[in-house]
Structures are given as structure tokens and as C-alpha cells.
Amino acid sequence: MRAWDEKQLHWHLTTRRFGRQFVYLDEVDSTNRFLKENPEIFTLSGGVLIAGHQSAGRGRQSRLWSDCADSSLLFSLALRLHGQSDSKGMLSLLPAIALGRTIRNHDTGADVELKWPNDVLLSHRKVAGILAESSSTESGETIVIGVGINVNSIPSIEFAWPAISLWQGSAWHPSREVLLAELLNAWEPLFDAYMDGAFDSIRESWEELGPRYGSRMRRVEFNSVSEGEFVGLGLNGQLLLRLSSGEIQEVFSGDIQLQ
Template identity: 30%
Template sequence: MNHRILELLEQQSGAYVSGELLSKELQISRTAIWKHIKKLESAGYQIEASRRLGYRLIGKPDKLSPQELTLKLQNRGTSLVQSIRSFDSVDSTQNIAQRLAEDGAPEGTLVIAEQQTSGRGRLGRKWVSPSGKGIYMSFILRPSMPLHFAPQLTLLTAVALCRALRTAAEPLDIGIKWPNDLLIGGKKISGILLESTAEEERLRYVIAGIGISVNLTQDDFPPELLDIATSLQIELGKPLDRSDIIAGFFEQFEQLYAVYQKEGFAPIRMLWEALSVTLHKPTRLILASGETVATPIGLNEQGALLAKKSDGTVVPIFSSEQVPAG
């Protein structure tokens, strides 16, 4: 029914279609028409309503096209993405990618969605995922390495994404917060979640999930998040092409992944430290064992955060939340 209403609105090329005509054409009540209009709006369509004139279509969602994305990836010379699974709405791209991985999907299988109903970040937190405005994607990696190297892949992904977004949204000053959030002026614009499955201490596969707030407006964020979250469009003052951003990310990721496989973690560590916005600042670290105040000074060779305590001792931190000290 939504498709038929959309078809009738599109036929009028921006002119109004009366509710009476829609009701008669579809043989449903005007109340039912209104409900279907609301569903179209929630899917990203912009529809203007007038009690006197009816409804007219004034904007369509910016939908990601697998064909267009494939072409852009090819133009950038990337080959990691082998297949793209595209969805209008999913509970979580992570869940779909995990099922595909269990069914034997190869490395480079990419899952993208226009909307997530249960998108998640670290520690089970919900990720705001309005339709057609962000990037919600997960892809499968099958690296041949021990399980304890998995955190390094999270840091590599953060570096690749930060470099890609700095290029796409120049001159915004985008930086990395330990371990995998991207910030602009202290506000979060992107999160990364890597989930791995191992067998006999070796990785079977890794699902890399990425959420980016690209073209969200302030109205898309719950009021309680406005002080801590933002989008590229809000900060830049104009919308960005989401497929360009995805292609740019995979260009960066493929280059760094090749370096990592050849030279190890050291080059990635240097890049991460250069892009970090939380190093050398006193920080309250929230650990499973409690809280402590320390100053992050870098990463060690395993990818743990090195934190210098007030007594001068340096300890490795593998998992924590960071809150500014004070």
C-alpha cells in the first residue's frame, strides 16, 4: 500500500494529491491514508500535508545503491569488498553479518542498511539509526591470527575511518577517543564495534560494525544526546554523500590492512596515537575493578592503552571507559 501511495504522489511531480482522491483510488479511509503517509515519512520521504489540498512529495530519502557503491569502490582501486547485502531496515547489521559468517560467507562480505531498529555499540548501548541519514554497516574479516590480536583490528579500523572522514569532511578536526569512538569537538559522530569468534585460540572470523552519523539533524537525536553527539552535516553545514564516505573508508582500510599484515601493529600504533584526542590528558578510567585517575600516554605493542598513574607507574589498560578528570 505504501508503494502505491508513493507511486501516486510521484506521478504528480510535486503537485498536491487530495486525500479524497487517494482514498477513492486505494479504497481505504482517509485515516488509513494518513497512517501510511506517516510510515513513508519514517522511511525518509518528505511529504507536505495540507488540509485543503492534500499531500505532495517534496523529498526522497538518499538511498545507498549497491551498484553505485561497487562502482565507487572500483574507481578507488579497492578489492576487499567482495559482495554487498543491502537492506531497507534491519534490527542490526551485526546480527545479519554474523549469520552470514556462520553460513560461510567470505571475507569482504558487506552488510549495509538504511535503518537499524536495534543498532548497538559497545557495552550494549543503542546506536541512533534514523532511515537514510547515517551509515550503518558491518563487514566480515577472516584474518589468520591468534585471538589476542583482535583488539589491534579495532584500532586499525578507527584509524582508517578517522582518516577517511577527515578527507570527506575537510576541514573538520576529527579525532579518536579510546578505544574506538570518533569525536568532533568532544561530541561523538561514529562508533566501531568488532565482535570476534575463535576456535582453539585462533580467529574464525571478525565482524566489524561501524555506525556514522552523517546527515542527521538535531531533531534526529534524543534531547539527552545533544550535548554528547553530533553529525557531519551539523558540523559541516551541508549534507555529504554516504557512498563516497563508505568507499573512502574501504580505500583507507585496505591500505592499512595490507600494511598491518606485512609489518605488524607498529605503523598502526603510530597513526592511532597521532589521531588520538585523549592522550596526555588526565582521565578518569572506569574499569571492571573500579575507577582510577591516570594520564594515557600511548599504546603498547599489543594495542593496550598505556596509562601513567600519579605515582609514576605505567599500566596497560585493555578495556575501560574514559571520562575527563575533574
């Protein structure tokens, strides 16, 4: 496997906390699982565990996340929370906003769209997925946010949602180290805004990159199916759908299919 270039990461990093502590592993089953079980490896909030390859990467609802070794950016970031427990649903929105903005900053013509709750699309195909999980220890609650980005290739297996790589879908072709640094640079101020309670600003930022207002969507969860129009995000980051009856449905979980 290609060695991780620590100097290149730090050269581009402008954060105060995010990424200032990191561990790189050539291979691990899941960066989220490893970090949840070993929270002591970082003394600062914002520590990052990076993997060259995940043998059992996971997405939402325990779905498989497959990657191409050294061709994907795979990492988990640990956040120690003090307060804001009622709005934790917004935390997984932050890296999606940060990645969408970062791609747009380098390629203004890139067709970037955020898919609720935690996917980033390029040209209507999935380039990144995000999974937020929480764990409690004696020192408090830690939120572990895993991010998987197809950088310069995509896995050969088929997924429910078509995949694309960053290099395929945009004119920006960064290394994994530069991509991580730029993503963390954009993510940290969003997290600071979250901790300051600037939830309206965060929702507006997501909606700027999200689906068009009034887009038709179908929400599926187990045997329950509902359809409606997208009308924004709620106070805690939940999806808001206007049903045919005119009722506004708050969606906190489930699969969202764009129509």
C-alpha cells in the same frame, strides 16, 4: 526509504576485496548480529552488510546505538583471520583511523579526534562508533566489525556522550555511498598492514589522531576507577595511562572519560 545506490558505491570504490561483496537491507535489528549468524552470505573476506535502519543497534557493553533512518551509515564488515590472533585488539582501531583520515583528507580544518577504544569525535562530540565481535565456525574465525556513522543528522534521544553528524561537524557532505567507499578505500590498506604485522605503524597512525600526549583521563569499569595521563598505546592496542604513582597502567577495557 531511499534506495541504496549500488552504482555510486562501486564508482568510488578502489579496493581489491573490501566492499566488493555487499548486501543491503532496508531494516535489520543489528547488522553485527545478522552477519554473525549468517556468515555464509559472503564468500570473500571484506564483505559488507549495510542497513538503512537498525531497530536494535548496539555499541560497546550492550549499549543502545540509535540512528535516523537513511541519515546514518550503518554497516558491518566480515574479516576472516589467518594468524595475528594475539593482536586482535588492534582491529577495531583500523576503521577509526580510516574514518579520521578520510574526513581530514576532505576537510583539513575538521576537528577530528579518536577516543579509545573505538569512537570518532568531531569537535569533541561523537560522530561514529565501532564494535568488533568474533565468531568461530568450522572454516575458522570471523571478526565482524560494526560501524555506525551519523551522516547528515543525529537521533533526537540523549546519549551519555554528545552526538554530532558529519555534515554538522565538517565541510565535507558526502552521500552514504561515497562515504562508505572512501572509508573502505582507506581501511583496506590498514588491514593489509595489520596482516603484515606492521603494528608500530598502526599505533603511530592512531596516536596521530588520538588525544594529546599527557591528556588527563579517568578509566571506569564497574566499581573500579583510576586516573592518569595518556602516554600512548601498547603492543596490542591497549591504552596506556601513567598513574600519579608513576606506574603505567595497561587498559584493555572499561569506559574512558576525558578530563
